[in-house]
Amino acid sequence: MLRAMPSRLTAERWNRELKHFRFAFAHGGHANDMDTLCAAFRFEPGIAGLRTAFEWLGLALEAIPPGAPRVEPGKPYGAEEWRALPKPISDYPGYAQPHFTRIFGAPACVSVYRDRIDVAIAGAHGNHWEVTETDFENARRIEVELERRGAQFLAG
Numbered sequence: 516m517l518r519a520m521p522s523r524l525t526a527e528r529w530n531r532e533l534k535h536f537r538f539a540f541a542h543g544g545h546a547n548d549m550d551t552l553c554a555a556f557r558f559e560p561g562i563a564g565l566r567t568a569f570e571w572l573g574l575a576l577e578a579i580p581p582g583a584p585r586v587e588p589g590k591p592y593g594a595e596e597w598r599a600l601p602k603p604i605s606d607y608p609g610y611a612q613p614h615f616t617r618i619f620g621a622p623a624c625v626s627v628y629r630d631r632i633d634v635a636i637a638g639a640h641g642n643h644w645e646v647t648e649t650d651f652e653n654a655r656r657i658e659v660e661l662e663r664r665g666a667q668f669l670a671g
Contacts, residue, residue, distance in 0.1 A: 520540070520550055520645070520646075521538070521550075521646065521647075521648075525648075526538050526540065529552070529651045529654075532651075532655065533651070533654060533655060533658065534658055534662075534668075535554040535556075535658045535661075535662075535668040536552055536553060536554040536634075536636065536654040536655075536657075536658055537552070537553060537554070538550070538551070538552045538646065538651075539551050539553075549637070549643075549644045549645075549646075550637075550644075550645070550646045551635055551637070551646070552635065552636045552637060552646045552650055552651065552654050553633060553634065553635045553636075554633075554634050554654070554658060554668055554669075555631050555632065555633045555634070555668065555669045556568075556571075556631065556632055556634075556661065556666040556667055556668045556669060557630055557631050557667050557669060558571075558630060558631070558632065558666075559630070560606075560629050560630040562607065564630070565604075565607055565610070565627070567665075568627075568632055568666075570664070571661055571664040571665060571666045572613075572618055572625065572632070572634075572661070573618065573619060574613055574616060574618070574625070576610055577601065577610060577611040577613075578609055578610055578611075579601050579603060579608075579609055579610060579611050581609075583601075584600055585600055585601050585602070585603055585611075586600045586601065586602045586603070602614065604627045604628075605628075606627075606628060606629040607627070610627075612625075612626060612627055613625040613627070614626070615638075615643065618634065618657055619653075619656065619657055619660055621636060621639065621650075621653035621656070621657060622636075622637065622638035622639060622643070622653075623635060623636050623637075623653075623657070624637070624643070631669065634657070636650045636653050636654040636657065637650055638650070639653060
């Protein structure tokens with residue numbers, strides 16, 4: 516099945532109208548990558564800063580109990596096991612990466628690092644490999660809300 520992708524004119528309009536999120540077309544070929552609509556913002560390193568960043572996102576910070584099963588780097592997993600196990604944040608291994616979640620009601624992929632969070636918006640119509648006009652509208656709404664809550668975006 517061919518996936519829909521925005522025209523060059525649509526992509527240019529999105530990038531003009533968005534303040535922090537940026538759309539980029541997939542590299543294509545055999546890269547197995549996808550179009551992206553992404554932004555990143557900083558937070559103060561440490562657990563307190565991490566908690567604040569999750570509050571900005573309206574997400575619960577999921578603790579991984581000591582000794583609980585979790586994804587381990589380099590270990591192979593079946594699809595079901597991979598989906599079920601929490602993926603630790605490398606700089607905060609007691610907490611799980613949110614990855615595919617919802618921010619302010621919109622589907623997003625959230626990746627947490629030592630002092631920044633990357634947010635990718637896609638999947639408004641059920642396909643995380645497709646960025647649509649609805650995803651653009653969601654990104655516009657999310658950047659306004661995150662700014663209102665105090666997030667400081669990184670230059671895109």
